[in-house]
Amino acid sequence: MTPSSSLDTAGAAPHGEHHDHHPNYLVDGTTIKSWLLTVDHKRIGLMFLFWVLLFFLVGGIFALLIRIELLTPGPTIMDAMTYNRTFTLHGLVMIFLFMIPAIPAVFGNFMLPLMLGAKDVAFPRLNLASLYIYLAGAVIALWGMLNGGLDTGWTFYTPYSTHTTTTVAPVLFGAFIIGFSSIATGINFIVTCHTMRAPGITWFKMPLFVWAIYATSCIQVLATPVIGLLLVLVTVENLFSFGMFDPARGGDPVLFQHLFWFYSHPAVYIMVLPAFGVMSEVVSTFSRKNIFGYRAVAYSSLGIAFVGFFAWGHHMFVSGQSTFDAGVFGVLTMLVGVFTAIKVFNWIGTVYKGAVDFKTPFAYFCGFLFFTVFGGMTGIALGTVSLDVPWHDTYFVVAHFHFIMVGATIMAFLAALHYWFPKMFGRTYHEGWGLVSAALIILGFNATFIPQFLLGNNGMPRRYYDYPERFQALNVASTAGASLLAFGFIIIALYLAYALVYGKAAGKNPWRSKGYEWQSESPPPTHNFVGPQPTFPEEPHFYVDPKKAEVPDAV
């Protein structure tokens, strides 16, 4: 294939007349079976989107129940045991069923092959299997939660989790199964990046979203088996008292914590790295500028993935760790901050002197920047041993990880949803409503979690059902913020649902983006590109002059 002929395929030229012969992936097969048994990465991505949103709703409802319970001191709407089960259910659903799969399984699945000029992921059937494994795990875990419930919190700390009379086994087993889904997705993406890149896409021409997903997949593959084993051991221990982590039988609960955080610290990057990837795409498209410091952004994803494995001890500063260990973990924790800061500076550098197009995804980018910086800074503070000791297990930690996980990741999830909505469904939504709800959500987040920083700093411990009078005002503020947040989500659900049915046709590239995925139709045909395999001679974020709209087939 000569470069010039491939340019044609990649660009706009000959697609009009082919149109009818290549139905888009949404209508290519309309039976239920054609969806349930599909191996098309785009359909699998959409099905993941459906489930992930459903679980987000479930987790969100439980979040509101928690906030309502904490509206007043003492019992408000539930008893203490129900409260324990509620926050455990909330945490589990949000982390294992929403946060971890949200961006990789939905947008990674949908966009990765498009961005690599591939027809599909490397193992399409494994991809479908990972959806069903995820659902099977979810069903088992939720069944356990409803039949007896679990009151350990999402961290399952031993020895409590091995002795509690609530149903530990099915929930942990469900989480274990979900882990396989995560591993399968990770392997699939890594192999796809290695073997499916279209001619011309070298490693350093891969879009930054692909880089982020690649780094995430590495973490998933390396960390998940360890927690898998740990979940099995705790289950066995809970059922049969083998004593592996039970101090009464000579076992060591701190060992549990080490193994747990060895996974769960990197897991927080499983949640946030894809978010960084989304934002790199969004910021470049809406500033109409090549991403500043492309390589630095790509490498820093790998850097975060790497040092993320050595920072787990910062969750255990108060577990009897030696001062030396605590110091080492503290320093390694700061290193993560350095890599994150590299990204932040590069995004800002990208916006600088760009021709900013302030659309909904860009509004989320602004919120994202704030949450990442604020959440990250509080992380640095927590990584300082002397500060972490009083803050540990208070609402300060809750606020920190919600700022960065919920704040940054949800911003990215919503940005991705709005940015790629036209690509995925071929329709546009109402921009005004998009901006209004983005504003509501960003406000809502701040109103929910800033009071929690203050609560923690004043000494309110996390996971407590009751609190003294003097904490009430801040708790009320937090609950009010959560309601605002919920309201924002309802608006989004409404106008996006409306857009799905009545939205205007989006056209191929409504944002006039240079991202590779926009060179396909919207929605893309089943095998992603019409004609022979495309090649992409230009870099993915290559805008020559931001002030000029020089993308050929703007709509």
Add this chain to the structure above:
Amino acid sequence: MQSSAHTAEGAAPVPRLAAHFASLEVQTHAARLGMWLFLATEILLFAGLFVCYGCYRFLYPEAWAEGSRSLNLMMGTVNTVVLITSSLTAALAVHYAREGKNKMVGIMFALTLLMAIGFLVIKYFEYHHKFEIGTLPGRYYTYEGMQQPGIALYFTVYFCSTALHAFHVLIGMGVLTVAMIRAFTKADFGPNNYTMVELGSMYWHLVDLVWIFLFPMLYLV
């Protein structure tokens, strides 16, 4: 066996290329890379147990010494030899698959499976003995002969890791059985088309490898 792959088993096997791959080499490369990654996750799974082993060995050195002495070294050694030999036959299966000698592939896998069964039988006797005298994990530990602190934990680690390994033996047997049946009935492995045999025996090597770690850890030191 005849030397030419094509005359030995009839027509040359037709390789299958999935629609989304550019070429057969890429497809094979992808399959191999995927398998390597998967094997890495398997090793990490066991690595978690190795960490537990290391910590508790450090905490309870006497219990570890005595527990390990109480195991049946003879049975362990025989099992190690059996498993290593089975890895050899699995590797030979790949060799024959490349030459298109499907019957030999089937025979080699059959031998591997026989040895796997042998391994499990020996393991059964070892387990059985422990159930009898009561050297069991955690609260089931009833043996009077050894009483150091941490001894029950030794058997917790012993049972968890050998059981997890035995479970992998079973999965490996399943995979090899499928490959064996395909070699015997469809005879479709050949120079371009032996990925399944290759990946199956890679998995088997992993099972072997894990045992090679477990054996010295549990029986020798």
